[in-house]
Amino acid sequence: DQQVKQNSPSLSVQEGRISILNCDYTNSMFDYFLWYKKYPAEGPTFLISISSIKDKNEDGRFTVFLNKSAKHLSLHIVPSQPGDSAVYFCAASPSNTDKLIFGTGTRLQVFP
Amino acid sequence: DTGVSQDPRHKITKRGQNVTFRCDPISEHNRLYWYRQTLGQGPEFLTYFQNEAQLEKSRLLSDRFSAERPKGSFSTLEIQRTEQGDSAMYLCASSRDRVNTEAFFGQGTRLTVV
Numbered sequence: 001d002q003q004v005k006q007n008s009p010s011l012s013v014q015e016g017r018i019s020i021l022n023c024d025y026t027n028s029m030f031d032y033f034l035w036y037k038k039y040p041a042e043g044p045t046f047l048i049s050i051s052s053i054k055d056k057n058e059d060g061r062f063t064v065f066l067n068k069s070a071k072h073l074s075l076h077i078v079p080s081q082p083g084d085s086a087v088y089f090c091a092a093s094p095s096n097t098d099k100l101i102f103g104t105g106t107r108l109q110v111f112p
Numbered sequence: 113d114t115g116v117s118q119d120p121r122h123k124i125t126k127r128g129q130n131v132t133f134r135c136d137p138i139s140e141h142n143r144l145y146w147y148r149q150t151l152g153q154g155p156e157f158l159t160y161f162q163n164e165a166q167l168e169k170s171r172l173l174s175d176r177f178s179a180e181r182p183k184g185s186f187s188t189l190e191i192q193r194t195e196q197g198d199s200a201m202y203l204c205a206s207s208r209d210r211v212n213t214e215a216f217f218g219q220g221t222r223l224t225v226v
Contacts, residue, residue: 004154032210036217043116043203043217044155089154097168098143098210102154 003027004092006103013110019077021106023090026071030092034100035064035075038087047088048075080110114138116218118204124224125194132190133221137206144187145215146179147203148172155203161187194225 005024013019023033031052036044050057050064050073057064063076077084087107091100117136125131137144142163147155158177159169163184173179176194181187191198201222205215 006154034214041219043205043219046214046216049214091154093210098160098162099145099157099168099170100147100155100215101157102147104152104154 002104003030004090004101004103006088006090006106008106009104010107010109013080013108015082015110015112016079019075019080019084019108019110021075021077021088021090021108023073023075023103024071025073025092027092027094027101028071029094029096030101031095032093033064033066033073034091034093035062036089036091036102037084038089038105044089077108080108082110082112084108085110116204116206116216118202118218118221120221121219122222122224124226127196127225128193130190130192131194131223132188133202133204133223134186134188135204135206135218136186137204138208138216139185141206141208141216142184143207143209143215144181145205145207146187146189147205149201149203149220150199158189191223194223196225199223199225 034049035047038044066073087105090103145160146158149155161181176192201220203220205217207215
């Protein structure tokens with residue numbers, strides 16, 4: 001039972017353009033959503049989060065959008081840089097617990 | 113702040129042996145989490161501690177798995193009678209408050225059971 005889904009296993013974007021990574025979820029009890037970036041041989045690194053009471057959160061080049069009615073969130077990276085090439089994980093936290101439920105990840109490649 | 117530290121980074125063991133992993137969280141973080149990641153999957157929650165209290169355990173954590181955080185600082189994860197299906201990356205994370213405020217992950221321990 002995959003409660004957090006990232007249906008695109010990979011994405012390739014040209015440097016300077018926008019990268020859009022998508023995530024869908026099924027559990028309406030999720031109250032926080034987070035994005036993590038992972039390089040090979042390293043642990044995941046926190047990028048940005050959003051509370052379920054908001055629909056947008058922005059931090060520099062990174063913006064997360066939340067559409068609760070569609071149970072969908074997305075991460076926008078503008079402009080994309082080669083150093084952004086990594087695996088991106090969407091994660092959600094239920095309101096009654098302290099754990100994160102992760103998606104399967106999307107591998108982003110930013111080419112020159 | 114040296115971040116979350118995990119030891120060892122790699123472990124190869126024979127099926128049936130016991131293994132123990134250690135995690136040192138960021139010093140002022142009272143929450144500590146263990147996750148497991150297999151190839152092509154996202155991290156899967158195993159268990160978490162608030163200070164020394166183990167507050168939640170996943171059904172993935174069979175009776176061969178045990179985790180401790182005796183003084184509310186470092187934590188250990190032991191796997192008894194390892195099986196090939198236990199081969200995975202074991203990740204530890206810590207946070208100051210609820211995980212939604214940001215959890216910092218260590219580099220993980222890669223376990224290979226042969």
